[in-house]
Amino acid sequence: xxxxxxxxxxxxxxxxxxxxxxxxxxxxxxxxxxxxxxxxxxxxxxxxxxxxxxxxxxxxxxxxxxxxxxxxxxxxxxxxxxxxxxxxxxxxxxxxxxxxxxxxxxxxxxxxxxxxxxxxxxxxxxxxxxxxxxxxxxxxxxxxxxxxxxxxxxxxxxxxxxxxxxxxxxxxxxxxxxxxxxxxxxxxxxxxxxxxxxxxxxxxxxxxxxxxxxxxxxxx
Amino acid sequence: xxxxxxxxxxxxxxxxxxxxxxxxxxxxxxxxxxxxxxxxxxxxxxxxxxxxxxxxxxxxxxxxxxxxxxxxxxxxxxxxxxxxxxxxxxxxxxxxxxxxxxxxxxxxxxxxxxxxxxxxxxxxxxxxxxxxxxxxxxxxxxxxxxxxxxxxxxxxxxxxxxxxxxxxxxxxxxxxxxxxxxxxxxxxxxxxxxxxxxxxxxxxxxxxxxxxxxxxxxxx
Numbered sequence: 001x002x003x004x005x006x007x008x009x010x011x012x013x014x015x016x017x018x019x020x021x022x023x024x025x026x027x028x029x030x031x032x033x034x035x036x037x038x039x040x041x042x043x044x045x046x047x048x049x050x051x052x053x054x055x056x057x058x059x060x061x062x063x064x065x066x067x068x069x070x071x072x073x074x075x076x077x078x079x080x081x082x083x084x085x086x087x088x089x090x091x092x093x094x095x096x097x098x099x100x101x102x103x104x105x106x107x108x109x110x111x112x113x114x115x116x117x118x119x120x121x122x123x124x125x126x127x128x129x130x131x132x133x134x135x136x137x138x139x140x141x142x143x144x145x146x147x148x149x150x151x152x153x154x155x156x157x158x159x160x161x162x163x164x165x166x167x168x169x170x171x172x173x174x175x176x177x178x179x180x181x182x183x184x185x186x187x188x189x190x191x192x193x194x195x196x197x198x199x200x201x202x203x204x205x206x207x208x209x210x211x212x213x214x215x216x217x218x219x220x
Numbered sequence: 221x222x223x224x225x226x227x228x229x230x231x232x233x234x235x236x237x238x239x240x241x242x243x244x245x246x247x248x249x250x251x252x253x254x255x256x257x258x259x260x261x262x263x264x265x266x267x268x269x270x271x272x273x274x275x276x277x278x279x280x281x282x283x284x285x286x287x288x289x290x291x292x293x294x295x296x297x298x299x300x301x302x303x304x305x306x307x308x309x310x311x312x313x314x315x316x317x318x319x320x321x322x323x324x325x326x327x328x329x330x331x332x333x334x335x336x337x338x339x340x341x342x343x344x345x346x347x348x349x350x351x352x353x354x355x356x357x358x359x360x361x362x363x364x365x366x367x368x369x370x371x372x373x374x375x376x377x378x379x380x381x382x383x384x385x386x387x388x389x390x391x392x393x394x395x396x397x398x399x400x401x402x403x404x405x406x407x408x409x410x411x412x413x414x415x416x417x418x419x420x421x422x423x424x425x426x427x428x429x430x431x432x433x434x435x436x437x438x439x440x
Contacts, residue, residue, distance in 0.1 A: 072311070087295055087299045095287060
């Protein structure tokens with residue numbers, strides 16, 4: 001029986017974050033794919049509160065919520081630390097991770113679900129947040145500095161999923177002209193070996209996302 | 221007592237600010253506090269220290285700003301490790317972070333929705349709120365505190381919310397004591413701690429604030 005198991009979903013950026021962290025640290029684990037349309041008894045037992053992936057099982061104990069799992073992984077397996085050591089830098093990393101999850105990502109999704117007359121405003125808001133993110137990057141190679149860290153891992157949605165969403169929807173939010181620094185980071189990021197190994201197949205992801213944008217209510 | 225350069229940008233009724241004040245008190249840290257006028261006009265320092273969200277609390281340590289209350293409490297715990305607010309083991313810490321996240325995502329909103337809901341919607345809001353309380357009561361179990369035998373991170377994150385419960389109780393016409401007696405006992409127990417007792421506002425004053433806020437928002 002594997003000591004470490006991960007309940008995940010192939011297309012979920014939250015699930016892939018955890019895989020990235022485990023692979024970065026060379027942790028062996030058993031991956032269990034969840035069908036989110038038909039959740040397994042195991043998932044419902046391991047995460048009764050939120051009923052979501054990812055869930056990490058380690059020595060029979062369960063941990064849910066991707067950011068909580070990332071903290072646990074970093075504290076348990078010390079190779080290739082994800083979090084900065086200095087308490088202030090750590091607090092800043094946590095702040096940017098929360099910004100990505102609570103503010104940046106929802107703003108992007110809001111565009112997708114917005115009615116046509118609200119779309120312009122939703123796009124403006126998302127662009128503002130992406131600009132804030134880009135300003136934080138400045139001239140660093142990664143948010144974590146020379147190597148990828150917590151914020152880069154959490155920003156996998158921006159690094160990869162956003163591109164797929166743009167292609168599936170026909171909407172271009174981020175390009176080299178309006179976001180040169182962010183695009184430079186995206187290029188570095190997706191070519192980074194540990195990231196490359198932990199991305200869903202692009203074509204499959206686009207095919208998965210496309211039906212969301214084929215409804216007549218989406219016109220772009 | 222230490223003489224660190226600590227400045228808290230505060231708002232008397234904010235449960236998020238209270239978290240920081242309790243944490244600082246638990247660690248025996250002295251600090252300066254500046255009350256922000258959130259309705260009249262936020263200070264330059266606040267806008268400069270928290271440009272993204274422009275919210276309190278902000279803790280400045282030697283002039284460096286920290287935002288987001290749970291992140292600030294985590295910083296305080298790491299910078300001044302004694303007495304510890306989080307368990308020593310990684311799994312215990314992950315559970316504490318999970319519950320802090322749950323409280324952040326669910327508790328305050330559920331409590332406020334009760335007094336924000338017009339007319340008949342109050343009953344639904346009340347039911348949702350009590351459900352959240354019951355989940356927390358189950359997580360507490362037979363322990364004295366969410367931290368187990370000792371008052372800790374989750375207790376600090378949760379207890380300031382309790383000062384807003386009175387308003388929900390009055391508008392929803394119920395009592396937390398009747399619905400969740402164990403949780404109610406935890407509230408009383410936590411309020412007896414010096415660090416909590418000295419920062420808690422009068423629940424009647426919080427209620428008056430809620431009345432004023434409702435008027436401002438035009439809620440009948």
